[in-house]
Amino acid sequence: MKRFIALLLLAFGMNAAYAEGHKMTVPPNAKWKEECSSCHIAYPPKLLTADNWEKMMGGLNKHFGANAELDAKDNKEILDFLKKHAGDSTRYSSTSLRISDTPWFKREHRSVAAKEWVHPEVKSKSNCSACHQNVARGYSEHDVRMPGGKRWEEEEDDDD
Amino acid sequence: MTAKKVTLALLLLTGSAQALAETPQDFVAKYTAEAGAGFKPSAARGKSFFTKEFGANKDMPSCSTCHTKDINTKGKHAITGKVIEPLSPAANAERFTTAKKVEKWFKRNCNEVVGRECTPAEKADFIQFAIEGGKA
Numbered sequence: 001m002k003r004f005i006a007l008l009l010l011a012f013g014m015n016a017a018y019a020e021g022h023k024m025t026v027p028p029n030a031k032w033k034e035e036c037s038s039c040h041i042a043y044p045p046k047l048l049t050a051d052n053w054e055k056m057m058g059g060l061n062k063h064f065g066a067n068a069e070l071d072a073k074d075n076k077e078i079l080d081f082l083k084k085h086a087g088d089s090t091r092y093s094s095t096s097l098r099i100s101d102t103p104w105f106k107r108e109h110r111s112v113a114a115k116e117w118v119h120p121e122v123k124s125k126s127n128c129s130a131c132h133q134n135v136a137r138g139y140s141e142h143d144v145r146m147p148g149g150k151r152w153e154e155e156e157d158d159d160d
Numbered sequence: 161m162t163a164k165k166v167t168l169a170l171l172l173l174t175g176s177a178q179a180l181a182e183t184p185q186d187f188v189a190k191y192t193a194e195a196g197a198g199f200k201p202s203a204a205r206g207k208s209f210f211t212k213e214f215g216a217n218k219d220m221p222s223c224s225t226c227h228t229k230d231i232n233t234k235g236k237h238a239i240t241g242k243v244i245e246p247l248s249p250a251a252n253a254e255r256f257t258t259a260k261k262v263e264k265w266f267k268r269n270c271n272e273v274v275g276r277e278c279t280p281a282e283k284a285d286f287i288q289f290a291i292e293g294g295k296a
Contacts, residue, residue: 039240040242061268065219065240066237066239066240066272067269067271068268069267069268069271071264123241
């Protein structure tokens with residue numbers, strides 16, 4: 001029975017994250033999960049390049065306005081993990097180190113109206129879970145709810 | 161002895177005691193010892209440290225900017241908006257129970273708000289204040 005539950009959990013986890021039609025599996029790493037999700041969701045490693053992650057982890061004492069310093073050992077362990085699973089194309093590269101400035105992010109969100117980003121329930125592009133329900137557990141386009149509770153599909157229908 | 165008991169005994173013996181939860185009082189004792197002979201922790205000093213405006217960071221002049229002056233309520237990060245659980249162990253049982261977390265947040269917040277690392281005396285005073293619930 002235990003093994004069965006473990007298998008089920010595994011199957012679930014593998015199903016986890018999809019984006020732009022392909023799998024965005026996030027490999028498990030306890031340290032990354034714990035440290036990187038204490039202020040925001042733990043953003044998947046592949047959403048920035050290895051070079052971006054290196055710069056990010058080198059400047060955690062000034063992390064987008066907050067001090068997020070780690071001890072050297074944890075920093076290295078997390079950086080190694082991020083680099084190993086980092087994005088491997090310029091689509092995931094961001095000179096500002098913000099994921100929301102990558103070509104990938106901009107393209108994926110090109111149909112989102114400007115007013116949605118400043119909605120009080122959203123406030124920041126870093127707030128994925130404002131629209132992506134359960135995003136911390138994985139991504140599914142069916143899980144999108146726009147501010148005010150509307151389904152994303154309905155939004156598109158409105159435009160027809 | 162069953163295998164489980166042996167494993168448990170082994171775990172206890174091999175330093176996983178480190179992973180066992182500590183108490184806020186343990187940290188006061190630890191920092192008091194580090195502060196040197198003659199030092200006595202003071203909740204009153206901890207309280208004035210907590211509300212003091214250090215001027216190192218204009219967005220976060222004092223600890224209470226984000227944590228609010230009532231340590232029994234939730235706070236909010238001045239820049240990121242992140243909700244911060246209460247500082248008081250009475251209101252938040254997880255406070256000051258893990259050495260690694262305590263050190264991590266002292267390092268971050270002292271550097272950011274005070275403009276330097278905090279001294280063991282300041283840490284002892286501060287946790288003493290948190291334990292006494294601000295009624296100093």
